[in-house]
Amino acid sequence: MKTIVAGLSLAAALMFAASASAAEIHADGMTGAEVAKWLQDAGYKAELTKDDGGDPMINSAANGASFKVYFYDCDKPQVRCKALQFSAGFDLKTPLTLEKINEWNRKNRYLKAYLDDDKDPYVQYDVNVNAGRTVAGLDDDFGVWTGMLDDFTTFIDW
Secondary structure (H helix, E strand, O other): OHHHHHHHHHHHHHHHHHHHHOOEOOOOOEOHHHHHHHHHHOOOOOEEEEOOOOOEEEEEEEOOEEEEEEEEEEOOOOOOEEEEEEEEEOOOOOOOOHHHHHHHHHHOOOOEEEEOOOOOEEEEEEEEOOOOOEHHHHHHHHHHHHHHHHHHHHHOOO
16 A cells, blocks of 8 residues: 555656646747746846847857847737747858758758858747747757757858
């Protein structure tokens, strides 16, 4: 009987730990301040500013690559936003070819890449942060972003 009770206690503790780490994000999304705090709590810099449209924007970096967090589908005046976009651009000495950027897009699933007018590469990753999303899910998405950002910098010889 003690074994069964101990097993049930362990199961309850695991369920509590899982539910604590799966804290839900507000149904209407996140504010710039909430995303900045989430990044800072994870050990990243997060400089909260605003874009040209007045929506939040964050300057950050991971593993030697600077990136921005753009906010989309924002309501006013609270400025809760339902979507985020992680975006990084790289000013290369030698322009990248369209064939090379297309190779990235063919072989990689999550990050979309494109070239600007100077043939410098940009990479982006879009994330929904509304109804039913959890912080644990956002953490996972951010892991995809940072891991693939490393892959991209290697791919472009940054």
